[in-house]
Amino acid sequence: MTVSIAHLGPPGTYAEAATLVYADYLTQTTGHKPLLCPYPSITQTLQAVANGDVTLGVVPVENSIEGSVTITLDAIWKLDLIRIQQGLVLPISHALLSNAQELAEIKTVYSHPQALAQCQGWLEKFLPNVQAIPTNSTTEALQYLQDTTTAAIASGRAAELYQLPILAHPINDYPDNCTRFWVVSLQPWPGGNYTSLAFSVPANVPGALVKPLQIFAQRNINLSRIESRPTKRSLGDYLFFIDIEANTDHQSVREALQELKTHTETLKIFGSYSILNHQPQSPC
Numbered sequence: 001m002t003v004s005i006a007h008l009g010p011p012g013t014y015a016e017a018a019t020l021v022y023a024d025y026l027t028q029t030t031g032h033k034p035l036l037c038p039y040p041s042i043t044q045t046l047q048a049v050a051n052g053d054v055t056l057g058v059v060p061v062e063n064s065i066e067g068s069v070t071i072t073l074d075a076i077w078k079l080d081l082i083r084i085q086q087g088l089v090l091p092i093s094h095a096l097l098s099n100a101q102e103l104a105e106i107k108t109v110y111s112h113p114q115a116l117a118q119c120q121g122w123l124e125k126f127l128p129n130v131q132a133i134p135t136n137s138t139t140e141a142l143q144y145l146q147d148t149t150t151a152a153i154a155s156g157r158a159a160e161l162y163q164l165p166i167l168a169h170p171i172n173d174y175p176d177n178c179t180r181f182w183v184v185s186l187q188p189w190p191g192g193n194y195t196s197l198a199f200s201v202p203a204n205v206p207g208a209l210v211k212p213l214q215i216f217a218q219r220n221i222n223l224s225r226i227e228s229r230p231t232k233r234s235l236g237d238y239l240f241f242i243d244i245e246a247n248t249d250h251q252s253v254r255e256a257l258q259e260l261k262t263h264t265e266t267l268k269i270f271g272s273y274s275i276l277n278h279q280p281q282s283p284c
């Protein structure tokens with residue numbers, strides 16, 4: 001059976017670049033080339049995995065400059081059965097694509113909110129009066145390049161793919177711009193050294209987060225990340241996403257998760273996985 005991998009499209013997105021890295025790895029290890037399936041949004045990518053329409057999905061989860069991709073965290077919390085198979089870290093380098101001859105002609109810039117945020121300083125300095133319009137992906141933004149007053153932020157790879165001129169590159173505010181992606185599926189996976197989970201706490205009372213954190217600290221389990229997201233039930237009510245540096249097979253982790261269950265309202269364990277740091281010859 002051919003393995004199909006959903007990712008944010010249209011082709012040329014950073015998510016597709018991450019998917020190609022994982023597809024290469026699968027081809028090398030299994031001898032079979034997976035099929036790439038672009039979806040119009042991150043939510044629809046994850047929904048396709050949850051519905052069983054595809055075998056795997058690749059979604060951005062965190063950026064070194066902008067922090068969490070909140071759409072991904074919110075959708076994963078809602079879709080019960082999603083499991084993480086693999087983490088992938090990719091360097092990201094943004095370009096300004098436009099048919100304009102010079103920056104002064106540009107009035108509107110389109111891109112994915114993460115890309116707009118990662119180039120915020122550059123935009124303020126070189127295009128202070130333009131309107132920034134968010135799109136579902138960096139390559140969806142390319143559809144809006146109608147005349148010389150419009151520009152889009154996307155990758156050099158997307159410029160090549162769609163034969164569009166690059167007016168400026170790189171335009172990200174920090175050179176070490178990396179994004180972490182998760183490869184997700186419905187199948188539990190044997191794992192690696194990272195485990196991700198999320199929980200809501202029983203009541204919005206002082207110290208509700210102290211106990212869950214103590215459970216890990218007491219067992220010397222290192223947290224590599226903690227992120228809060230609103231539950232959307234009432235103001236000030238939060239979910240917590242946690243990454244720990246350990247596998248669920250470890251006795252201490254199993255005990256910690258068992259104890260955590262009794263101090264949380266809902267606990268979701270997304271699985272254990274390893275992280276692949278991809279260093280291409282040129283950034284994606």
Ligand SMILES: O=C(O)C(=O)Cc1ccccc1
Pocket residue numbers: 008012013014015016060063092112114115136137138139179
């Ligand atoms: O829109 C894309 O190309 C994506 O893959 C989402 C994204 C945008 C900016 C940085 C990393 C991922």
